[in-house]
Amino acid sequence: MEILIKASQFILSLSLLIVLHELGHFIPAKLFKTRVEKFYLFFDYKFSLIKKKVGETVYGIGWIPLGGYVKISGMIDESMDTEQMKQPAQPWEFRSKPAWQRLIIMLGGVFVNFVLGIFIYIMLMYAYGEKYLPNENVKDGIWVQDSLAINLGLQTGDKILTIDGSKIKKFSGLTLEFINGNNFQIERNGIVIDKEIPTDFISQLMDRGKDAGAFLYPRYPFAIGKVSEDSPNIDSELKAKDIITAINGNALKYYDQAEQVLSNYKGQEVTATVKRGTETKDIQLKITDEGKIGVVFAGLKYKDLEKLGYYDLADIEYTFAEAIPAGWNKSWKTLTDYVKQLKKIFNPSTGAYKGLGGFISIGSIFPDEWSAESFWNITAFLSIMLGFMNLLPIPALDGGHVVFTLWEMITGKKPGDKFLEYAQVVGFILLVALLLFANGNDIFRLFK
Template sequence: MEILIKLSQFLLSLSLLIILHEFGHFIPAKLFKTKVEKFYLFFDVKFSLFKKKIGETVYGIGWLPLGGYVKIAGMIDESMDTEQMQKEPEPWEFRSKPAWQRLIIMLGGVTVNFLLAFVIYIGMAYVYGDAYLKNEDLKDGIYVTNPILEKAGLQTGDKVISVDGKVIERFNDLPEALLLGVGKDVVVDRNGTQEKITLPENLIGQIVDENSKTLISLRVPFVIAMATEEGGNSEVLLSRDIVQSIGGEPVRYFDQAEEILAKYKGEKVEIKVLRNENQETVIASVDDKGKLGVAVGMIGMTDMEKLGYYKLSHEKYGFLASIPVGLNKGKEKVVSYWSQLKLMIKPETGAYKGVGGFKAIYDIFPSYWSWENFWAITALLSIMLGVMNLLPIPALDGGHVMFLLYEIISGRKPSDKFMEKAQMAGFFILIGLLLFANGNDIYKAIFVK
């Protein structure tokens, strides 16, 4: 069932993005009286799952879910229909239209992608509002869960003040800031003293090599989910007990327990727990590895607020107020993704190792249905699709735009023969990128544990 839920979200999001992107090309093409021969969701190599001709356009669904396309008459595209291009131009063909009209048609897809993302972020601000933790409210700092960050110099308990000179106002923004802060300075408050830490330039590459899932997290209480029979504490430590002290030493956070328990290997120790809002004292056994033999649990943010750990800040927006909030969110995501792309083309960062294909996109979606998560992921993917399509690679929208801008500035139109060769070169570049991205997925699935 979990696989079905993830797959449903993946296909729904992908289909929505493809259809709207292609409509971005389709609508201005029709406005400028340009013939659109095909409009397809997915690729129809050899055959279609569905097709129907309405007017001059064949609408269909292909069987290969690697994208979609509109086939515009008189345009050198992925169909490589060179036979049509050898005929005299017709007034309803793409190549007969003024350069400015062709530019608008080519920019239509990415324009819709960016508009869609901004509209989603505005809608989410209006419907869901905003819930976040102020970074300044983390009185006892962060929990560093990644040994690579520890090696770089970050420690559990550090209060991160800024990354590369930018003050971190929300904890929610901190993991991404650290990930993109490769080779940059992180200023932390450590026991009342400010210290500067420089993250290694190949931080992302190291994280991918180690298959690290998290960088940092909130420091959370030591909650018992279940004590195993083998550990010998199943009668004394109960589900939802919150450990408050071990051997008389206070334990406010889970990360403090390991060092204390190591002192009592193979012994019994007095533990105070919070049980049903009452404090209880129990005697528990510690094994030879310094473990209690328990599964660690979690409590929700509401419970942590009640216990005085954290306080969530909530923002609600009216419709008009949600517009600048959503626009700002969209702008931040565009800047963030562009920063990620710049890191990927720098071999020394190792960020290219993290490039993923369709499985990586599939894995972004949660195994439960949440409209809030679905729309947030779809907005992000829409931005990614828009930015990627703007890259100046022939066969992408950005490649066509590059040649059209050259034509507008120089007054000279590239020959059809040149465009055919450029399109073919771009096609092979895209195939190479596709193989690399999906090959990365396969490599990580087999070799990275």
């Protein structure tokens, strides 16, 4: 059922983005009196699931869910209709239109993707605001338990000040900032220390596995998830949701402090001070010879930590006027972060290519239960990503056509039809290779 919910959200989001992207080409084409022969969601090789002709345009849904297209008369595109190009140019064809009109038609899809992403982020800011743990509010530093964090030279209690010289706004954004960054600065016991992020950091991050979780955490209280069945304290007064605040008078503000304290009382019985709701009480606990009490740790949510007085969360509400710059800023950061990641993918030494994913990876980022906020957040991200990808100067993408049109406008020389046909084929081969590699990565990770 969870897979069905994820898949449904993925298909809905993808379909919305494709239709609106193609509409971005369709509308200016119509405005410039250019004939549009087909408007398709998904590809229709050999046959269509649904199709209907209205006026001069056939609208339909194909059976290959790899995108969509509009077939514009007199244009070398995915259809590779070379026969049409052998005929004399007609006034309603794309190739007969002035270069500036062709440029607008080609940029229409990308324009819609960027505008859609910005619009969604603005509406999300207005509807939901922002709720997060500010990095500056993690006043007692981070909790280090992951080997990747240890390899970076981090220790529990370190405060992460900056990455590439910029302060980090949200604690939850630290992982992404490390992915995109090259160096960072921490404060340890009042001393500021500069450190480098290894070139292969992304490779190390990927090698941990998709279920490894975050590699950095704020420090948590010693909250009890449950008492293990084989625990020496199974019959004690200790209960789930209890928070141990002291052992034999040794204060424990955070869970990471417990290991050292418990190791001092191996094989002994101790008095634990426990916070249970608004009540505080002392209970007797037995410590194993390994310095354990036999419990499962409970990782609390940020809102619970705020109620307990550990962290102050930011909860920002925006008026519609305030949501506009906030949504714009989020859109810009989304775009710049994506560009930084893409640059690292093309540097083999980073290992970022391991993280390149296809449809399984994209589908997996949707939640396994419906959340309007999550759905639209992901859709906004995908819209901006799709817009940027289509701007890449690769033949067969909008960016490739834009480059050829700009060349014509600058030099006054129009590339020949044969050249455009060959370029389209080369671009298509590159895209198929990228698609196979990305989805091959997905399959490899599934088996791994």
